[in-house]
């Protein structure tokens with residue numbers, strides 16, 4: 001790829017939030033390049049929920065139909081007692097979501113979603129193997145230095161670089177994220193074993209025990225041929241350097257074994273399972289300064305229990321694009337102000353509920369999350 005040295009908007013990080021920001025900003029007519037530290041993306045074993053609030057954004061990007069074809073469409077989000085199997089809540093999704101919230105609710109393999117997002121971008125605007133290492137703010141631009149030696153001058157910089165964001169560090173100083181006291185196990189299960197168990201496979205269900213310990217399990221493909229689980233387990237400390245480590249069926253058995261037959265079937269169908277620490281930060285009240293602005297986990301990381309972390313990053317991308325479209329590049333200061341004022345309360349509310357892990361455990365109306373339309377919502 002030809003090396004560029006000047007861009008209008010540089011998006012740092014081509015994760016779910018960064019890829020969405022790049023697509024939306026490009027669609028709005030801005031000149032955008034995206035810089036990602038990874039040499040490439042692989043299909044890691046994990047699923048993700050995408051709510052109707054964000055499917056409306058994918059409609060704008062032109063990916064809604066494709067994601068609907070690939071993803072699973074659960075009719076309900078069930079919450080069930082881990083021991084008795086009693087239903088604690090049954091939150092209607094499926095056709096109800098389409099009608100009431102204005103778009104589908106899907107669960108999908110994260111790698112499949114991400115691949116669609118990356119492939120939708122003009123490939124000469126996505127620069128892999130570009131780890132940002134230095135930021136120099138100058139009078140009329142920002143000089144970005146990457147670990148591979150490349151330097152790029154950008155008029156505006158969108159920090160979509162996740163919880164360990166360099167942009168956050170530039171604005172707020174060096175501060176490691178805090179271990180939340182919780183870990184999550186993630187596994188794609190062996191479907192032959194799972195089917196052979198004869199249990200009734202619900203497409204989206206969260207099993208709860210004491211202290212909100214849980215397993216959430218759902219299908220990641222439209223034909224239900226792939227099922228995934230993710231847990232939330234309180235653990236005093238995380239003593240590994242790596243971002244995740246291997247777990248085992250034995251460890252799953254020790255934590256969740258002997259409970260409901262469906263949970264037991266999931267454990268028995270486990271072959272490869274990893275465990276991940278959940279990191280956190282306090283609410284940040286500075287999301288932008290000068291020509292730098294952040295979105296997603298860079299400015300509001302959260303425990304994943306509402307299944308809305310990436311959704312909030314993508315909502316941020318939509319609102320930031322709308323604000324910049326109104327103000328234009330030159331008046332980026334107004335755009336960043338509007339963006340932050342529009343997004344802060346909503347992202348903080350989602351962050352707070354996610355961290356408390358209470359979402360949809362009891363019957364409640366999720367319309368304030370799912371019916372929201374980031375493409376048309378009032379800007380502050």
Ligand SMILES: Cc1cc2nc3c(=O)[nH]c(=O)nc-3n(C[C@H](O)[C@H](O)[C@H](O)COP(=O)(O)OP(=O)(O)OC[C@H]3O[C@@H](n4cnc5c(N)ncnc54)[C@H](O)[C@@H]3O)c2cc1C
Pocket residue numbers: 012013014015016017018035036037038047048049050130131132133160161162163164165166184186230276295296297298304306307308309310311312313
């Ligand atoms: C177990 C688990 C389950 C989850 N389930 C859901 C769910 O169901 N639904 C949901 O909406 N959310 C879910 N989330 C949350 C979601 O994964 C995150 O909120 C989301 O990925 C944040 O997106 P982001 O783009 O802000 O950051 P990231 O996805 O972290 O992307 C940041 C990108 O920036 C790159 N980068 C970092 N530093 C640099 C640098 N210096 N230079 C260049 N590139 C850099 C990284 O390589 C990465 O590609 C879950 C999270 C976890 C841990």
